Amino acid sequence: MVSSDSMRGFNDLIILSLLDTEDSYGYKLSNQIKKISKGNYVMKETTLYSAFNRLEKKNWIASYKRDETFGKPRTYYRMTSLGREIYHTKKKEWQETQLIINTFLENPKGE
């Protein structure tokens, strides 16, 4: 299990990575995150839904309602084109973050 402190900076990246594949909604994403991380990361519901609101305000994602033939009506989210750009930027930043932190761990003196 990783702490939410470790993941904090990357919740947006995770959400965008999942919405890159297909439009989705809170409950489903929540379960996907659990499954994909093999139970090692659980994004709290309040974290997830507040992230949706935050990202929608920034216009990285957009919501729409869809009445299902079965199940409760859900609020779906899709990535916007701006969101797609941000997603690519954030992926690159993640690569850089890894490099930086690994440098500290492997070669603390920077030599």
Added chain:
Amino acid sequence: MVSSDSMRGFNDLIILSLLDTEDSYGYKLSNQIKKISKGNYVMKETTLYSAFNRLEKKNWIASYKRDETFGKPRTYYRMTSLGREIYHTKKKEWQETQLIINTFLENPKGE
């Protein structure tokens, strides 16, 4: 340049990694972080010094004053044995964090 949002969860890890090599103090660590990250990450002074206080309260590090033969007197920090344990735990957690996030980026469906 990486954003502080990305690094937020790992400031403690970075500080501990540097103190693992040798005792140090704020101003020096700050410059080391800049140098080691090749200018791609700058930890703000207020972030660094408040981290020192936080980690000292948790007993992960301990401070002592040392009068220098030259330069201003500084507050040095050393890692405690508890800090060393935490450091190892956090290193492992970092490895796990990398695995999890890379899974989302490489294989979003989790198949």
Added chain:
DNA sequence: ACCATTACTCCAACAGATACAGTAAAAGAG
């Protein structure tokens, strides 16, 4: 004598995460 660098401290504000509580429709179990 003056300015840059070194080495900090303090405080108010902010953003994102969390705990905790609550709502309500739909599906499944007896």
Added chain:
DNA sequence: CTCTTTTACTGTATCTGTTGGAGTAATGGT
């Protein structure tokens, strides 16, 4: 056909770590 569980959320108050901005003061260099 009722009861429980699952699905799908919302609201609010609080916490933690980071930030911006200001300020202090000793030391080193020109």
